[in-house]
Amino acid sequence: MKVILVVDDDATNLRTLGELLRPEYRVRLASSGEDALRIAGSDPRPDLILLDVMMPVMDGYEVLRRLQADEATRTIPVVFVTALHDEDSEQRGFELGAADFIHKPIRAAVALSRIRAQIDARTARESLRRKAQHMARVAEQGAEQLENTRQQLLQSEKMASIGQLSAGIAHEINNPVGFVASNLAALGRYLDDLFSIIDACAAESGAPAEQRLAEVRGLMQRLEYDYLKEDVLDLLAESKEGVERVRQIVADMKGFSHAGASGWQWADLHGGLDSTLNIARSTFKHHCTLVKRYGELPQIHCIPSQLNQVFMNLVVNAAQAIEGSGEITVTTGRVGDDSVQVSIADTGKGISPEGLRRLFEPFYTTKPVGEGTGLGLTLSREIVQRHRGQIEVNSELGKGTVFTLTLPIDPVLDIDADTEPPAAAV
Ligand SMILES: Nc1ncnc2c1ncn2[C@@H]1O[C@H](COP(=O)(O)OP(=O)(O)O)[C@@H](O)[C@H]1O
Ligand SMILES: [Mg+2]
Known part of the structure; x- marks a missing residue:
């Protein structure tokens, strides 16, 4: 049920208005401007204030001014209830932000329909405000999501370009790794040959020295010792260069990503x-x-x-x-x-x-x-x-x-x- 605050210094007026409104609304009553301000700021908050203009101590204009100065009460619509018939005071009321005027003596049907209109308008405004807040939140979240998506896109572009390059880089690394591996296998075979030559030199046998020397020389010739000596050095040099190439690629990759x-x-x-x-x-x-x-x-x-x-x-x-x-x-x-x-x-x-x-x-x-x-x-x-x-x-x-x-x-x-x-x- 909507809440209406009625403010009037005259007890009869308060009673009349209260009786008129009670079947449809929850009514709170204030007999002075000070009371009105206190009640307006406390729960249950009024959805509408019917405010008498002429009151001692604090008149209706002043009450309205203070209501509007306070964040908590600013959006509550205020309808002036006044016996005055001069247009200047209406003008002033509207300028201060009054929502409407109801004139005394009160005619029930007119007053109720004006009050209803104000309450409906406020309900609509509140719901619009909530919707706008909701939309603002949605928009904010959307912007955040968009930014996230953009960051992900940029990241995936990075990954895509690394992906494209990785095949080439793998090839660059595989090449030297391949020939270093085959060089190592060749070096292994050469070592076997070398060991067999050394073993032949050191073998215990009763044969005379010349004969043994001839045998060893024969073995060296069969195993192409002269070629082996050259090729071992070539293989080592080539392998060293291969390893250096791999090292350089890895260094460049590090340099590129600046890890x-x-x-x-x-x-x-x-x-x-x-x-x-x-x-x-x-x-x-x-x-x-x-x-x-x-x-x-x-x-x-x-x-x-x-x-x-x-x-x-x-x-x-x-x-x-x-x-x-x-x-x-x-x-x-x-x-x-x-x-x-x-x-x-x-x-x-x-x-x-x-x-x-x-x-x-x-x-x-x-x-x-x-x-x-x-x-x-x-x-x-x-x-x-x-x-x-x-x-x-x-x-x-x-x-x-x-x-x-x-x-x-x-x-x-x-x-x-x-x-x-x-x-x-x-
Ligand atoms: N050096 C270039 N020469 C010719 N066309 C280019 C060159 N650089 C970029 N482009 C054009 O611009 C487009 C966009 O480039 P880019 O943003 O790097 O995306 P992508 O290379 O993935 O297509 C390319 O598809 C190509 O058509
Ligand atoms: Mg490109």
Whole structure:
């Protein structure tokens, strides 16, 4: 049942109104402005207040002003009940925020229908407010979910590019591991031969020395000792180089992912570029020539693993854009006092005007499933923006494409002097 607070300094008026309302509403009564304020702020909260204008000590206008100043009572609609018939006081009441006016003497039907209208309006408003609150919560949750999904997408792009590369990397590692293994087997056989020669030298036999020497020499000849001596050294040298290659690949993979050091730091971009190019080598080594035009680069304040991710995207895109054979050129240099530039150019098929428009859109890809996710450049641009840098593209159909990154040496200097760079989210 809805609650109505009736405020009037005249006991007869209170009684009349109370009797009129009681069949439909729960009625609370106040005989002064002070009482009214106390009751309005306590439970059960009124859904409507019928307020007498002319009261001693505190008149209705003042009560309304105070109700509206209080967070707890501000939304309760107030209907003035007044004997006054002048329009000025109505005007003033409405300006203060009164919901309506009922004039004394009270005519039951008119008063009740006006009261009902106010109560209904309030109920509708409350339900709207609750719905709006609910929608706001839903929207907030939606935004949060969207952000989560976006983070997952970026992460999966990373995984996809690592997945694509892993076959090539496995091959790069398998190759030396394969020949080191076969060299070890050959070395084992050579050792057997060597042991049998040594055993022959040391064998107890009654034969004269010359005869034994001849026997040993015969054995050495049969076992091709001279060739064995040379080949053992070759096999060892080759195996050493194979192991070194594996070590280098592992070091590059570490350099690429920058395992262990993922935050903002001062770093040399050439190191990251070299690691990344080595890791990506399998994507271009068969059909592209790699040209490095490295200039002078100061260390820059960055998140190296993320920039490596950008280099990787650009290099793999360049390699995939080259059909037949072509060239990938990586150029670096300083621009002005506080920026550096890295550009990755290819002599590939170029990008169409539509492609240029949509390049950085999430999921825009012209590649078959498994080869492209369409997130590489989206992610790259995000990382570059996080570094307060720029990524630009120049492309000519059939001729090739150049992606140029411009990065500030210290992004912090570009923001407010003492704010940290934005946190690394990816
Ligand atoms: N160097 C490039 N040459 C030609 N087209 C490119 C090059 N880089 C990117 N593109 C085009 O932009 C699209 C989006 O690239 P990207 O965001 O890295 O996604 P993905 O490589 O997974 O397709 C590619 O599918 C390709 O059509
Ligand atoms: Mg890509």
